[in-house]
Amino acid sequence: MSFKKFLKNPFTAQPTYTNKLSLEDLINAESELGRTLFGPIPAGHQREFFESRKNIWIWHENWTDQFGKLQEMTIRYEVRPTGVYKKANNGSYRKIEGEELNNFRQAARGYLNLVKTKLYC
Numbered sequence: 001m002s003f004k005k006f007l008k009n010p011f012t013a014q015p016t017y018t019n020k021l022s023l024e025d026l027i028n029a030e031s032e033l034g035r036t037l038f039g040p041i042p043a044g045h046q047r048e049f050f051e052s053r054k055n056i057w058i059w060h061e062n063w064t065d066q067f068g069k070l071q072e073m074t075i076r077y078e079v080r081p082t083g084v085y086k087k088a089n090n091g092s093y094r095k096i097e098g099e100e101l102n103n104f105r106q107a108a109r110g111y112l113n114l115v116k117t118k119l120y121c
Contacts, residue, residue: 027052033114037107049111055079057108077104 027050034049041047045063052058057077065071076087077096084104085093096104 029119030111030115033118034111037110037114049107051108051111057104 031048031050035041035047037049038047042063045061048058048060050058055078057079059075059077060073062070062072072089074089078085078087078093083095083097084101086096086100086104087093
């Protein structure tokens with residue numbers, strides 16, 4: 001499937017295609033694929049995972065807790081020459097290592113493979 005908006009031209013029998021998609025459209029489409037990498041999403045939760053720009057990755061989840069209060073968690077990953085750094089919500093960056101780094105790498109590879117094969121093929 002090619003990621004192009006499909007338009008029906010009323011004056012011809014042939015469909016026409018356009019590449020007029022916004023960056024927001026592309027990020028939303030990629031995020032829909034990325035959210036599937038982490039298994040089923042619990043009822044009442046929303047999840048996003050995408051590369052917002054080169055070397056910047058976002059994982060976001062929100063849900064309503066048992067008291068009816070909205071909870072949110074946003075993790076920003078920055079891939080730098082010196083390693084991968086993680087920032088949760090408004091906290092400080094810290095370098096990730098070991099199993100956490102391996103999990104991030106696996107998720108990033110899975111994401112890139114999904115968007116390449118399902119969205120930009």
